[in-house]
Amino acid sequence: MSSTSDKRRDHSCISCGISISGTDAAKFDCPECGTLIYRCSKCRKQSNLYECPDCGFTGP
Structure with missing residues (x-):
């Protein structure tokens, strides 16, 4: 069960x-470990790299 603070937590x-928060961002699970990842529309559009903080998986 999620707490109220979890529901209101800002993501980066x-x-x-x-x-x-309040943007056209994507939320998805890391393909390797399932950690929740958030990306802004600008980084998605530019195919900027990201690295999973838990397993180190890198993707565009």
Whole structure:
């Protein structure tokens, strides 16, 4: 069960670090370990690399 603070927590783009709250961001599971990853629309459009903080998987 999620707490209220978890529901309101701001998330950041894994590539550039900006807050994605209220933006057209993507949320997906890491292909290797399943960790939740957030990316802003600008980084997705530019195919900026990201690295999973848990397993080190790198993707565009």
